[in-house]
Amino acid sequence: MDSQAFDWHWARAALEWQLEMGADEAIGEMPVDRFAAEAEAQAARAAPVPATPQRSAPVKEVLPDPVEVAGDAAAGAKTLEDLRLAMGAFELCDLKRGARNLVFSDGTPEARVMIVGEAPGRDEDLEGRPFVGRAGQLLDRMLGAVGLSRADSVYITNVMPWRPxxxxxxxxxxxxxxKPFLERHVALVNPDVLVIMGNISCDALLGRRGITRLRGTWAEAEGRPSLPMFHPAYLLRNASAKRDAWADMLALSARLKAGR
Known part of the structure; x- marks a missing residue:
């Protein structure tokens, strides 16, 4: 059989079969090598998948340690005015945002007695001085009864300089x-005796609470004799405790006289 005739009949039969199958329109202008395309697809599937770059974890903001910052600021204070400015510039205590004034101190820095209270109240916050409300007036009477006063023999501060x-x-x-500011405060004043008034003050300077048990017993804080006492605000609410407070004032007076 003539090979050319066979090719013609074969090609026509193939074309008619494609028409019957619905392939009656040419899509591309150039023929497509399906075998080459399949070979490329298989090669792509066999190729190693590149590693997806991992997202780095978000960097966590490292907040400063308030105690460390306070310690550095307090250590740099060479005078009481330096310390007051350092405390005023300290921004890590939230109490500062709600307070009207920094309550730093009152009395005479050359005093032999330094009284450490707890925190300012409303009157102290308004005036910017410790112990100026009813509790402060009672404290003045207690001091006067044993010959002491803010004017010439007592220096007063608080653990907290801002009102909670x-x-x-x-x-x-x-x-x-x-606490670092308080410790530096005591060091700069350098009193002979500390009077620690209330639980908060005992916690800060003695590391203990329980003023009913602690009061009237001499201890040591910041390297000097210290006498825990009821806070005058407590005495205003509990008149029966004034007898113990009077005994403590007499003990303070005796200690000062013995040390002369």
Whole structure:
């Protein structure tokens, strides 16, 4: 058989079969090598998949340690005015945002007696001085009864320089961050005797609470004799405790006289 005739009949039969199958329109202008395309697809599937770059974890902001910042600021204070400015510039205690004034101190820095209270109240916050409300007036009478006064023989400060909201107790973390300032305050004044008034003050300077048990017993804080006493605000609420407070004032007076 003529091979050319066979090719013609074969090609026509193939074309008719494609028409019957619905392939009656040319899509591309050039023929497509399906075998080559399949070979390329298989090669692509066999190729190693490149590693997807991992997202780096978000960098966590490292907040400064308030106690460390306070310690550095306090250590740099060479005078009481330096310390007051350092405390005023300290921004890590939230109490500062709600207070009107920094309550730093009152009295004479050359005094032999330094009284450490707890935190300012409303009157102290308004005036910017410690112990100026009813509790402060009672304290002045107690001091006067044994021949002491702010004017010439007593220096007064607080553990906290800012008033807590609604006069709540300072939180442990607030006490901890302000303690370096208090320690530096005591060192700069360098009193002969510390009077520690109230539980918050005992916590900061003695590391203990329980003023009912602690009061009237001499201890040591910041390297000097220290006498825990009831806070005058407590005495205003509990008149029966004034007898113990009077005994403590007499003990303070005797200690000062013995040390002359």
């Amino acid at each position: 909201p609604q006069n709540r107790d300072p939180r442990p973390e607030e006490i901890a961050m302000m």
